[in-house]
Amino acid sequence: MLHRTDAHITTWVIAIILFIVALLLHKAGREKAAKIVHMIVRLFYILVIVTGALLFFSNQSINPGLYGVKLLVGLLVVVLMEMILVRTVNKKGTGFLWLLFIILFLAALYIGLKLPLGPWHPFD
Ligand code: HEM
Numbered sequence: 001m002l003h004r005t006d007a008h009i010t011t012w013v014i015a016i017i018l019f020i021v022a023l024l025l026h027k028a029g030r031e032k033a034a035k036i037v038h039m040i041v042r043l044f045y046i047l048v049i050v051t052g053a054l055l056f057f058s059n060q061s062i063n064p065g066l067y068g069v070k071l072l073v074g075l076l077v078v079v080l081m082e083m084i085l086v087r088t089v090n091k092k093g094t095g096f097l098w099l100l101f102i103i104l105f106l107a108a109l110y111i112g113l114k115l116p117l118g119p120w121h122p123f124d
Contacts, residue, residue: 001054002054002055002058002059003055003058003059003117004117004118005055005117005118008048008051008052008055011044011047011048012044012048014044015041015044015045015047015048015078018037018040018044019041019081019084019085022034022037022041023084023088025037026088034089038089041081041085045078045082048074049074049078052071052074053071055117056070059115059116059117062115062116063116066111066114066115067115069111070108070112070115074108074112076100076104077101077104077105080097080100080101080104081101084097084098084101
């Protein structure tokens with residue numbers, strides 16, 4: 001967990017899938033189910049942050065700048081997921097938040113894969 005990225009990847013993939021499921025349930029008018037899935041998504045935010053933070057504190061000395069940017073971008077992705085869910089439930093606009101979410105999500109993927117841990121380094 002301190003030097004392997006498996007747990008971190010598993011938690012953010014599940015978080016993104018459940019985030020989409022919560023939005024689809026809301027769209028289908030199934031508010032109660034959407035609310036339950038939203039609570040589970042929130043639990044996964046914590047797991048994403050804890051697994052990311054463990055990787056961060058154990059490895060950031062390798063490249064403090066880029067690790068710092070990864071932490072910030074990863075946290076912003078989580079914040080945007082929550083904002084999109086809450087604003088969707090409250091029937092408020094989310095267009096700009098989706099744009100930011102997509103850009104920062106791609107940035108998190110890119111920086112995560114650029115950093116040294118993990119088996120894939122497609123951008124090196
Ligand atoms: C939904 C949000 C997030 C996404 C999509 C994401 C994505 C990724 C990806 C693709 C990797 C590379 C895994 C690998 O190469 O095997 C990674 C690694 C990492 N992530 Fe995240 N992450 C997110 C949130 C966070 C958060 C909140 C933090 C910090 C609190 C964080 C810190 C890290 C660290 C330190 C690494 C290790 C990088 C390395 O040394 O290779 N991530 N993440």
